[in-house]
Amino acid sequence: MATKYDWPAAEDRSLIGKRHNRVDGPAKARGAAKYSYDRNLDGMLVARLVTSPVPHGRIISIDTSVAEKVEGYKGHVNIMNVGDEVQWVGTEVLAICADTEEHARDAAAAVNLHFEILPHWVKDEDVKKAGEANRVQPAKDDTKGPDFAAAWDSADETVEGYYGLGIITHCCLEPHGQVVDWTGDDIKVYASTQAVARIPADLARGLSRDESIGTVEADSVEVITPYMGGGFGSKFNIDTWGIACAKLSKKTGRPVKLMLDRDEELMVAGGRPSDYGNVKIGAKRDGTLVAYESETWSTGGIAGRGSPPLPYVYNNEERLAQKARHLNVATNIGPARAWRAPNHPQAAVLTMCPMDDLAAKLDMDPVEFFKKNADLTARPEVYRYEIDKCAEMIGWKEKWHKRGDSGPGPVKRGLGLSLHTWGGRPHDSTCEVRIQPDGGVSVNLASQDLGVGTYTTLSVVAAETLGLQIPDVKINIGNSKLPISGASGGSTTVGGTSASTRRATVNALEELKGVVAGSLGVGADDLVAKDGKVFAKSDPSKSLSWADACRKLGNRTITGQGKQPDRDGGKLNDSGVGGVQMADVSVDVETGVVSINKLAAVQDVGLVLCLEQSESQVYGAMIQGVAWALYEESIYDQATGKMLNPDMEFYKLPGAGDIGEMEVHMVQNKYDDRGVIGIGEPPAISPGAAISNAVANAIGVRVPTLPLTPDRVLAALASA
Amino acid sequence: MSSNKPCDGPVKGPQHEPRKGFSRRTFIEGVGIGAGAVGAVGMAPEARADSSELMGPSPVPITLNINGKSVDLKVEPRVTLIDALRNQLDHTGAKKVCDRATCGACTVIVDGSPVYSCTLLAIEAQGRRIETIEGISTEDSMHPVQVQFVENDAQQCGFCTPGLVMAGKVVADRNPPPSMADVESALSGNICRCGTYVGVRKAVYEAARQGGA
Numbered sequence: 001m002a003t004k005y006d007w008p009a010a011e012d013r014s015l016i017g018k019r020h021n022r023v024d025g026p027a028k029a030r031g032a033a034k035y036s037y038d039r040n041l042d043g044m045l046v047a048r049l050v051t052s053p054v055p056h057g058r059i060i061s062i063d064t065s066v067a068e069k070v071e072g073y074k075g076h077v078n079i080m081n082v083g084d085e086v087q088w089v090g091t092e093v094l095a096i097c098a099d100t101e102e103h104a105r106d107a108a109a110a111v112n113l114h115f116e117i118l119p120h121w122v123k124d125e126d127v128k129k130a131g132e133a134n135r136v137q138p139a140k141d142d143t144k145g146p147d148f149a150a151a152w153d154s155a156d157e158t159v160e161g162y163y164g165l166g167i168i169t170h171c172c173l174e175p176h177g178q179v180v181d182w183t184g185d186d187i188k189v190y191a192s193t194q195a196v197a198r199i200p201a202d203l204a205r206g207l208s209r210d211e212s213i214g215t216v217e218a219d220s221v222e223v224i225t226p227y228m229g230g231g232f233g234s235k236f237n238i239d240t241w242g243i244a245c246a247k248l249s250k251k252t253g254r255p256v257k258l259m260l261d262r263d264e265e266l267m268v269a270g271g272r273p274s275d276y277g278n279v280k281i282g283a284k285r286d287g288t289l290v291a292y293e294s295e296t297w298s299t300g301g302i303a304g305r306g307s308p309p310l311p312y313v314y315n316n317e318e319r320l321a322q323k324a325r326h327l328n329v330a331t332n333i334g335p336a337r338a339w340r341a342p343n344h345p346q347a348a349v350l351t352m353c354p355m356d357d358l359a360a361k362l363d364m365d366p367v368e369f370f371k372k373n374a375d376l377t378a379r380p381e382v383y384r385y386e387i388d389k390c391a392e393m394i395g396w397k398e399k400w401h402k403r404g405d406s407g408p409g410p411v412k413r414g415l416g417l418s419l420h421t422w423g424g425r426p427h428d429s430t431c432e433v434r435i436q437p438d439g440g441v442s443v444n445l446a447s448q449d450l451g452v453g454t455y456t457t458l459s460v461v462a463a464e465t466l467g468l469q470i471p472d473v474k475i476n477i478g479n480s481k482l483p484i485s486g487a488s489g490g491s492t493t494v495g496g497t498s499a500s501t502r503r504a505t506v507n508a509l510e511e512l513k514g515v516v517a518g519s520l521g522v523g524a525d526d527l528v529a530k531d532g533k534v535f536a537k538s539d540p541s542k543s544l545s546w547a548d549a550c551r552k553l554g555n556r557t558i559t560g561q562g563k564q565p566d567r568d569g570g571k572l573n574d575s576g577v578g579g580v581q582m583a584d585v586s587v588d589v590e591t592g593v594v595s596i597n598k599l600a601a602v603q604d605v606g607l608v609l610c611l612e613q614s615e616s617q618v619y620g621a622m623i624q625g626v627a628w629a630l631y632e633e634s635i636y637d638q639a640t641g642k643m644l645n646p647d648m649e650f651y652k653l654p655g656a657g658d659i660g661e662m663e664v665h666m667v668q669n670k671y672d673d674r675g676v677i678g679i680g681e682p683p684a685i686s687p688g689a690a691i692s693n694a695v696a697n698a699i700g701v702r703v704p705t706l707p708l709t710p711d712r713v714l715a716a717l718a719s720a
Numbered sequence: 721m722s723s724n725k726p727c728d729g730p731v732k733g734p735q736h737e738p739r740k741g742f743s744r745r746t747f748i749e750g751v752g753i754g755a756g757a758v759g760a761v762g763m764a765p766e767a768r769a770d771s772s773e774l775m776g777p778s779p780v781p782i783t784l785n786i787n788g789k790s791v792d793l794k795v796e797p798r799v800t801l802i803d804a805l806r807n808q809l810d811h812t813g814a815k816k817v818c819d820r821a822t823c824g825a826c827t828v829i830v831d832g833s834p835v836y837s838c839t840l841l842a843i844e845a846q847g848r849r850i851e852t853i854e855g856i857s858t859e860d861s862m863h864p865v866q867v868q869f870v871e872n873d874a875q876q877c878g879f880c881t882p883g884l885v886m887a888g889k890v891v892a893d894r895n896p897p898p899s900m901a902d903v904e905s906a907l908s909g910n911i912c913r914c915g916t917y918v919g920v921r922k923a924v925y926e927a928a929r930q931g932g933a
Contacts, residue, residue: 025870028878029885030862031813031853038812046807101807102796173817173825173879173913229815229879230913262818451877451914612873616919620876623915648818648911656917657904 003570004510005503007607008464010669015464017668019612023455023470024227033227036192037259039179045074047097047248047258048108049241051268052086055122055332055641057115059084059093067096067110072103074254076111077247079240086115087302088332089642090267095244097256120332122636124274124299125164125705130329136297140307140326144317151291151321155282159357162278165349165688165706166633167299170270170339171651174229177259178242182249187221191242192259194231195487196480197446199223199238206243213247223480231450232624233338234270236487263646271634272339273300275308275346276705279354287364287372289320294350297327300336304328305343312347313383313419313578314355316376332641333634338489340621341422341681345628345688349706352418352689357702360403366417366693367391367400379578383419386580386602386667390417393600393663394582404700410590412700413597416693417582420685424605424678425575426495426564427486433462433504435512435558439547441466442474443505447485447497449477452680453613454493460609461498465505467530468546483561491678495573498609498676499564502572508560516549574674579603581622581686583694584660589717592710594630594695596660603683604667606674611666618664618683625687626660627653633707775843782846786811787855795842802826804842805852813853813882817911824910827883828852834887834909853882856889864927865889872926874919880912888924897928 007016027033059082067073076096080086086093093113098104121135130136145151152158178191193199200221207216228235245258260269277296283289292311299305307326309315315322339345359369371387374380391397399415406412431445443462449455455475462473476482486496509529517524520543522536535543544552562569584597599622608614631652635644645651688706695713696702701720703712776797784791786809795804802819805811805828814837817825821839828837829851856863865888868874875881884907891898891906898906903924912920 021870022873022875024878025873025875026862026866028875028881029866029869030857030859031882031885032859033878034812035815035879037815038806040807040810040812101803102799171913173815173823173877173911175817227878230877232913262820451875616873616876616916619918620915623917624913647820648822649820653911653913654917655904655909655911656907656921657901659917662918 164276414698504562
C-alpha cells in the first residue's frame with residue numbers, strides 16, 4: 001500500500017541514485033577531520049597498555065614499583081589481577097598513564113609481570129595435530145536435503161579436495177582506543193567505534209563492576225565520534241582498554257588518551273577466523289549439482305566462533321543433498337572479531353572453489369556451470385543476470401580458456417568467478433529532523449560514518465525529500481546524545497538510517513506545509529517542495545522560496561520524528577541480495593607471483609541511494625579481497641605462541657599498484673521497489689574464491705589455501 | 721605488498737630521511753626481521769653522530785620550519801617528527817599508524833620530498849622546510865590533489881588520506897606530468913585499508929593533468 005513515506009518514483013528523483021561528492025570529503029582531504037586519535041585535550045595524559053608476553057599462563061605477580069617512579073608517571077589501573085589466567089599473547093593486564101607519550105612508554109616498559117607458564121596451542125591448519133593436543137571440539141553436524149549416499153552414487157563426476165584460508169586481522173589504520181574526559185558526573189568519550197549509541201551502556205556496565213567506582217549511569221556517558229578510522233566489524237565494544245582509560249581519567253582527574261599500539265591492534269583487536277576443510281562434491285554429466293559434503297575446521301581463538309554456512313549460495317534443500325560438519329580448534333590467540341560478512345568469505349572459498357574444480361572435471365565452462373545450477377540458489381534470476389553482465393565486463397567469452405590451457409611462456413593468464421549473498425536488513429533507528437525559521441535543516445541521530453558514506457546518504461535522503469540540495473542539509477551524527485540509532489554492523493546502517501531519516505523529514509515537511517498553506521491560500525495537501533521552493537501543484541504560481549516558506553515559522557522550530565521499524569511507514573527497505581565477481585589474473589609459474597589484471601563486480605542492493613559511495617564500497621571490498629587472496633595472513637609460532645607479524649612490514653597489504661583494473665556495476669532500476677539494502681558486506685565475500693579460481697584456470701592446478709603467496713603457488717605446481 | 725615494490729623508479733614514494741641516504745628498501749634490508757628493536761638501535765647512532773654536542777635525554781629547545789613559519793618547541797631528542805607535530809603542535813592531519821616507515825600515513829613533505837615523519841627525529845628536522853597537510857589548503861581553497869580526491873571519491877574512513885594526499889601532491893606537482901605508472905610507483909609507499917586506490921590513482925593522475933599546484 002502506498003504511503004506518503006515511500007521513496008519517490010524514479011522520474012521524481014533528483015538526487016537519489018545519482019553521483020555525489022562525499023559530504024565529509026573536503027574535511028578528510030584537508031586533514032581537518034578530527035578522529036579520536038587526534039584529540040588533544042587540555043591537560044590530557046597518555047596511557048599505554050601492559051600486555052601478556054606469554055600465550056597461556058597465570059599471573060603470579062604484577063610489580064609496578066619501578067614504573068611508579070618513572071618521570072611523568074600519573075597512575076595505573078589493573079585490568080587483570082594476580083591469579084588470573086591469560087589465554088593469548090597481548091592480553092591486557094594493566095593500563096598506565098603519564099604526562100607524555102614518551103613517559104607513558106617508559107612507565108609501561110618498567111612494569112614487571114611474572115607468570116606461571118601453562119601449555120599453549122596456536123596452530124589451526126593441521127587438525128590431526130590439534131586433535132592430539134586435545135584442542136578440537138565438534139561444533140556443527142548438519143545433514144539436509146535428499147539422501148546423501150544415494151545422491152552421491154548418482155553423480156557422474158565428483159571432486160574431493162582440500163581447501164582453506166588463513167587467519168587475517170582487521171588492521172584498522174586508526175587503532176582501537178579512545179580519549180576519556182571524566183569531569184564530575186560527566187564522562188565524555190571520544191571513541192573510535194562503530195557503535196556510538198551502544199558505548200554508554202557498555203562503558204557504564206564495565207565501570208559499575210568495579211566496587212571502588214560504584215554505580216555509573218549510562219546517561220552520564222557521552223560518546224563523540226564524528227569520524228572514525230576503519231572498523232570492518234571489529235569496533236563494537238568499549239573493550240577493556242576503554243574501561244581502563246575511563247578509570248584512569250577518574251583517578252587522575254585529567255583527560256586520558258589510550259590508543260592501541262600497532263602490534264596490539266593486530267594481535268588482540270582484530271581477527272577473522274581461518275577455515276580449512278575437505279569437500280566432496282558431485283554432479284550429473286550435464287552439470288546438475290547433486291551432492292555437497294564438507295568437513296571443516298577453524299579457529300577463532302580460545303572460545304571458538306560460528307561455522308561457515310555450507311554449502312554456500314547453492315544450497316537448495318529440496319534438490320541438493322548436503323552434509324556439513326564443522327570442528328573448532330581452540331587456540332591461544334587473540335579472539336576473533338566480526339569481519340565484513342562473518343563466515344561468508346570462508347564459505348565462498350569452500351563452495352565456489354570445489355564447484356570450479358568440478359566444472360573443470362566436467363569439461364564445462366564455469367560460467368555455464370554456475371548458471372546451470374542457479375536454480376539451487378535463492379535468487380536464480382538475479383544471479384543469471386549478474387553472471388552474464390559480469391562476464392561481459394571482464395571479457396569472459398573472448399578470454400576464457402580451458403583450465404591450464406594457457407599457452408607457452410612462464411606467465412599464464414586465467415579467469416575465475418564467485419557468487420555471494422547477504423541479508424543487510426535495516427537496524428533500528430530513530431531520527432529527528434529540524435527545520436529552522438532561517439531555512440536551516442538538520443538531521444539528528446546517534447549513528448556513525450565508518451567511511452561508508454552515511455553523511456552523504458542521509459544528506460541525499462533529506463535534501464531529496466525537501467526539494468533542496470545536499471549542502472542545504474546539515475547531518476549531525478556521531479554523538480550518543482542524539483536520537484538512538486543502531487550499531488554499524490552487518491550492512492544494517494543504510495537501510496535503518498535512511499528509513500528513519502526519510503520518515504522524520506516527511507513528517508517535518510508536512511508540518512511546514514501546514515504553516516505555509518494558509519499564507520498561500522491553498523490546502524496543505526496541494527503543496528510540494530521541489531527545486532528549493534514550496535508551491536501548489538494546482539497553481540505553481542502560488543509559490544514561496546524555501547527560505548521564505550521557513551520564515552513563516554516565526555520563532556518556531558519544526559521537529560519531525562521518524563523511526564525504523566515503522567509499520568505504517570511504507571516499505572523503505574528490505575534484506576537479501578546477490579552479487580557476482582570475476583577475476584582475470586596472471587601467474588608467473590617460475591616465481592609463483594600472482595598479479596591481478598582485472599576484477600569485475602555486479603551487485604544488487606535494491607534501491608541505490610548514492611551511486612558513487614556504493615561503488616566505492618564495492619571497490620574497497622574487492623581491494624580488501626585482493627589483500628586476503630594474495631598477501632595478508634596472521635602467522636603464529638607454536639614454539640613461542642606469538643604472532644610473528646604484528647606490524648605492517650610483514651603483515652602484507654597491497655598498494656595502489658597491486659590491484660589491477662577494477663570495474664563495478666551496481667544494478668539500478670531493476671529491484672528498486674525492494675527499497676534500500678545494505679552494501680558493506682556483500683562485495684567483501686567473493687574476491688578470494690574468484691581469484692583462486694582464476695589462478696587454477698591459469699596454471700591448471702588448484703592452490704588449496706589462501707593467501708595465494710608465491711610459495712603456495714610453487715608448491716601446488718610442484719605437486720601437480 | 722608495497723614493501724616488495726621497488727621505490728627506486730624515476731618517481732619516488734615517501735622516503736625514510738632522504739638526507740641520510742636511506743631508501744626504504746635499504747632501511748628494510750638493513751633491519752631485517754627484528755625491525756622494531758634493531759631499527760631503533762640502528763637509528764640512534766646516526767642521530768648522535770650528526771650532533772656536535774650531546775643532547776637530552778631531557779627536552780631540548782628546537783626550531784622547526786613548518787608551512788613557512790618558524791616554530792619553537794621543546795622535545796626529548798628521541799621524539800619523532802610525527803609525535804612532535806601531533807602531540808605538541810596539534811598538527812593532527814598526518815597520522816601515526818605503523819610507526820615504522822611502512823604505511824605512509826605520516827607522510828609530510830620535507831625539502832620538497834615526501835618523508836615518513838614517524839622515522840625522522842624532530843631534532844633532525846631542524847633547518848629543513850617541512851610542509852604538512854595543514855599548510856596546503858584553507859577552508860575555502862584546496863590543492864588540486866585534494867579537490868580531485870573529493871571529485872573521485874578517493875577516501876572512505878579517511879585515515880590514510882592525508883598521507884596519500886601529500887605523497888600525491890609531490891608527484892602531481894612534477895613537470896612534465898607523471899604517467900599512471902609513475903603515480904602508482906609514487907603512491908606505493910602508502911597503505912589504505914578501506915581500499916580507495918581506484919579513486920586515489922585517478923585523483924592524483926587528474927590533478928597532475930591539471931597542472932598540480
